[in-house]
Each structure stands twice: as C-alpha cells, then as structure tokens.
Amino acid sequence: MQVLKRKSLALVGNHAVAYAVKQAKPQVLSVFPITPQTTMLEKLAEYVSKGELKAEMIRVESEHSAMAAVYGAAVAGSRVFTATSSQGLLYMTEMIYWAGGQRVPIVAAIATRALAEPWTIWDDHQDFISKRDAIWIQMMAENVQEAYDMTLQAFKISEDQRVIMPVMMGFDGFILTHTMERVEVLEDSEVDSFLPPRQFNLIDFSDPVGVGPIATPDEYIKIRYEAKKAMERSKDVIRDIMKEYEKISGRKYDLVECYKCEDADYVIVSMGAWSSDGKVAVDRLRNNGEKVGLLKIRVFRPFPKEEIREKLKDVKAVVTFDRAYSFGSGGILANEIKSALYGNNIPVHSVIAGLGGKDVRPLHFQNVIEDLISGKLEEERWIL
Amino acid sequence: MINVPEGIPIARPKLGSAGKTGTWRLDKPVINYDKCTRCRLCILYCVENTIDMKEDLFPLIDYDYCKGCGVCAQVCPTHAIEMVSEVK
Ligand code: SF4
Ligand code: SF4
Numbered sequence: 001m002q003v004l005k006r007k008s009l010a011l012v013g014n015h016a017v018a019y020a021v022k023q024a025k026p027q028v029l030s031v032f033p034i035t036p037q038t039t040m041l042e043k044l045a046e047y048v049s050k051g052e053l054k055a056e057m058i059r060v061e062s063e064h065s066a067m068a069a070v071y072g073a074a075v076a077g078s079r080v081f082t083a084t085s086s087q088g089l090l091y092m093t094e095m096i097y098w099a100g101g102q103r104v105p106i107v108a109a110i111a112t113r114a115l116a117e118p119w120t121i122w123d124d125h126q127d128f129i130s131k132r133d134a135i136w137i138q139m140m141a142e143n144v145q146e147a148y149d150m151t152l153q154a155f156k157i158s159e160d161q162r163v164i165m166p167v168m169m170g171f172d173g174f175i176l177t178h179t180m181e182r183v184e185v186l187e188d189s190e191v192d193s194f195l196p197p198r199q200f201n202l203i204d205f206s207d208p209v210g211v212g213p214i215a216t217p218d219e220y221i222k223i224r225y226e227a228k229k230a231m232e233r234s235k236d237v238i239r240d241i242m243k244e245y246e247k248i249s250g251r252k253y254d255l256v257e258c259y260k261c262e263d264a265d266y267v268i269v270s271m272g273a274w275s276s277d278g279k280v281a282v283d284r285l286r287n288n289g290e291k292v293g294l295l296k297i298r299v300f301r302p303f304p305k306e307e308i309r310e311k312l313k314d315v316k317a318v319v320t321f322d323r324a325y326s327f328g329s330g331g332i333l334a335n336e337i338k339s340a341l342y343g344n345n346i347p348v349h350s351v352i353a354g355l356g357g358k359d360v361r362p363l364h365f366q367n368v369i370e371d372l373i374s375g376k377l378e379e380e381r382w383i384l
Numbered sequence: 385m386i387n388v389p390e391g392i393p394i395a396r397p398k399l400g401s402a403g404k405t406g407t408w409r410l411d412k413p414v415i416n417y418d419k420c421t422r423c424r425l426c427i428l429y430c431v432e433n434t435i436d437m438k439e440d441l442f443p444l445i446d447y448d449y450c451k452g453c454g455v456c457a458q459v460c461p462t463h464a465i466e467m468v469s470e471v472k
Contacts, residue, residue, distance in 0.1 A: 226391025
C-alpha cells in the first residue's frame with residue numbers, strides 16, 4: 001500500500017467528528033446538546049462563530065426540533081448534519097421516521113449511550129439499535145479514526161443518487177467521544193474532491209411539489225417497497241464509496257471487517273469500540289494456538305447478510321457480543337446473525353455484556369472463547 | 385421540472401375550487417383598512433403564514449393560501465378583520 005505523509009491531529013472522538021463535519025461543509029446544522037455528544041456541538045458552534053464553517057446553526061429547544069430543522073433544510077437542498085445520543089435519539093424518533101420515510105439525505109452522528117431507566121450516561125448500543133427499522137443506513141465506528149472517516153463517507157453515501165437516504169454514524173459514547181487518539185485527517189482539498197457540493201434538490205418554486213404527502217394504502221406499500229430496494233442498492237454504493245475513500249486515505253473499509261477469521265474455527269461477532277478489545281483477545285488466543293477470529297459489523301443497516309454468510313461458512317461456532325438486548329427475545333446482533341446463518345447449522349452463542357457502560361476487557365472475550373472451546377458456554381450468557 | 389429520483393414520496397398538488405387552498409375554506413377574512421392600526425398581530429398569528437405587509441404598509445392576505453381558519457380575525461385588537469362566508 002502506498003504510504004502517504006498525512007497531517008495528524010490529536011483529537012477526542014467528538015472533535016474528530018466535528019472536524020469531519022467542518023470539512024464536509026454542511027450549510028445547515030441543528031444540534032441539541034446531550035451527554036456525551038455536547039462537546040461536539042460546542043466545537044461546531046466554535047467553528048461557526050470563528051467563520052471556519054459557513055453554516056446556519058439553528059439553535060433548537062429539543063432533539064425533535066433538531067431533526068425537524070435539518071429535515072426541512074435537507075428537503076430544500078442543503079447539506080445538513082445533526083447529532084444526538086440516548087434519550088435524545090428517542091425524543092428525535094418521531095422525526096427520524098419522517099426523514100427516513102421521505103428519504104432525505106441527512107447525516108446524524110450518534111454518540112451511543114444506554115437508555116433510561118435507570119438513568120445513566122454511559123455507553124451501550126440500545127439507543128442506536130432501536131432505530132433499525134426507520135429506513136436509515138446505520139454504521140458504527142470502532143475508533144476515533146473510523147468515526148472521522150465514516151462521517152465523511154456518510155455524507156457521500158446519503159447524497160448518492162442511487163441511495164438518497166439518511167445515514168446514522170454511531171460511535172460509542174465516552175469510550176470514543178471523549179478519548180483522545182492520533183487521527184490522520186485529509187486535506188480540505190481532498191475532501192472537496194471526494195465530496196462535491198450537494199446536487200439533489202426537492203424544492204423548485206417554479207414547479208412546486210408536496211413533500212411528505214399522505215399516501216393511500218396502494219401507494220404506501222409501493223413507496224415502502226421502493227425504500228426496501230434502495231436499501232438493498234445501497235450496499236454496492238457503500239462499498240464503492242468506501243473503496244473510493246480508500247484510494248485517497250489509504251485506509252480500507254468494507255461492510256464487515258474480518259480480523260484473522262479466514263482460517264478460524266471460532267469467530268467473535270461484534271460491533272463498535274469493543275471490537276478492539278476483541279481483537280486483543282483474538283491475538284492472545286492465537287498465541288495459545290487456538291484458531292479464533294473476529295468479525296466486525298461496520299454497517300448494521302442494510303445488514304450485510306450475504307457477506308456474513310460467506311465469511312462464516314466454514315466456522316465451527318460463532319459468539320456474538322451484544323451491547324443491546326431485545327427484551328423477551330434475545331441479543332439483537334445474535335438474532336441477526338442467527339437469521340443470516342439460517343440453514344448452515346452453525347451454533348450461535350450470544351453474550352450480553354457492557355450494558356450501561358459496564359467494563360468489558362479482552363479477558364472477558366478470552367474467557368468466553370475458552371468456555372466455548374471446552375463446551376461450557378451456554379446459548380446465552382450475561383456478563384454481570 | 386425537478387428530477388426527483390424514483391421512489392421518493394412526493395405529490396404534485398392540484399388546484400382546489402377555492403384556489404390553491406383546495407376545498408378547505410368556507411369563510412374568507414376581509415380586512416377593513418379604516419379600522420386597521422397596522423399592529424401586525426394578524427401577520428404574527430396567521431397559521432398559514434399568508435398575511436404580509438405590503439409596500440403601503442397594510443396587511444395583505446394571500447387568498448391563494450388562506451385556509452379561512454379565522455385566527456387573524458380573533459387576534460385583531462380593533463376587530464378590523466371580518467370573516468365573510470364564501471359558501472355559495
Ligand atoms: S391585527 Fe388587525 S389591526 Fe393589527 S395589523 Fe392586522 S388587521 Fe390591522
Ligand atoms: S383566516 Fe387563517 S389562514 Fe386566513 S389569513 Fe386569517 S389566520 Fe391566515
């Protein structure tokens with residue numbers, strides 16, 4: 001691979017995302033502060049006040065309004081951005097479905113955080129995953145570098161004429177939002193050529209249309225079917241855009257990422273920041289002679305079923321690590337993986353851990369895999 | 385004509401019998417400019433954002449979009465706005 005000399009900055013996750021947003025040059029921002037996203041909003045406000053980002057920053061009284069504001073601006077042709085977390089995302093939900101159903105290009109960064117009750121500010125994925133049926137593309141970053149890269153990719157994906165759909169970029173609250181890492185950033189000019197100004201427009205005063213119209217039952221199901229097709233189409237588009245990004249940045253992206261799972265007997269499936277802990281565990285287990293790998297889900301919607309089926313076809317068993325739970329059903333990732341592997345006769349064990357920010361370390365991954373190998377792992381285990 | 389990609393839900397509204405408001409309006413607000421003090425309350429309160437101050441600084445209602453809800457008549461402190469039936 002070509003080694004490029006790049007500008008590196010030391011950035012916490014929130015500032016890395018804000019930096020990417022600044023380079024993407026949105027015309028309208030509307031963000032309501034919520035822990036742990038607040039410092040991102042503050043950084044964006046600073047960019048706007050210093051004139052480094054020439055955007056309209058709409059100060060709203062709630063997340064519901066934040067989404068409503070960017071929804072309207074996106075319909076009118078602006079590139080837009082918003083960000084939220086946890087209960088804020090829930091409060092936004094009503095508008096999230098409008099934006100998804102109308103399929104307007106919006107980018108939202110979600111600093112994932114557990115949901116109430118009990119009240120908490122720490123990380124898990126319950127908020128993010130609860131939006132899985134809202135016709136939004138959803139992807140999750142593993143580290144601060146990825147959060148930066150994927151924010152830029154998100155704008156391009158959402159505005160692509162073949163997709164036109166809002167995109168949610170999730171990254172673990174506090175674990176990534178407040179951790180400082182070395183981040184390689186692109187030059188402004190590189191971002192400009194990767195991400196030219198938005199073309200698509202719905203409002204033309206000489207040819208008025210109604211946006212978000214009421215639909216009869218006949219029309220409704222057709223429109224939803226079109227959304228389903230666009231979601232399926234988006235897989236190729238996401239892959240293309242990630243490849244294009246790789247050309248500029250030298251960093252490889254795909255819908256899923258395989259870490260040492262080519263010859264693996266046992267594979268951990270995970271999403272988000274703790275994939276790094278999982279990789280450390282994989283290395284340790286490999287040192288002990290165990291054939292273990294890790295499959296990271298980067299894009300959660302559209303769910304990369306075929307890719308997962310392909311990558312996991314030869315393994316003996318899979319363990320999914322879930323930071324979210326469907327009460328009365330099971331681990332959400334576990335259920336998705338089980339359905340993706342349906343008919344393959346591969347046992348899928350589900351581990352629920354890290355809810356509400358509960359610490360999970362490489363040792364936890366390691367113990368689980370050791371129990372799996374010695375046949376002691378239950379179908380569902382909670383690490384309490 | 386804008387090129388809306390396939391599958392994006394939009395509608396092309398048609399004109400209603402009472403203008404661009406469709407068939408909503410039953411009563412039409414009429415301003416008596418002798419009573420109007422130009423306080424602009426009607427402009428602030430109009431739910432459809434159809435009242436505007438024109439060059440002569442009098443409020444003017446855009447009947448193409450007025451829904452006939454009567455809010456303007458209610459808020460006008462000088463009772464300068466009268467709702468007149470349009471039902472034929
Ligand atoms: S509220 Fe009444 S008085 Fe005030 S500007 Fe409107 S019409 Fe005139
Ligand atoms: S009747 Fe209602 S819609 Fe019409 S001008 Fe008055 S406030 Fe506006």
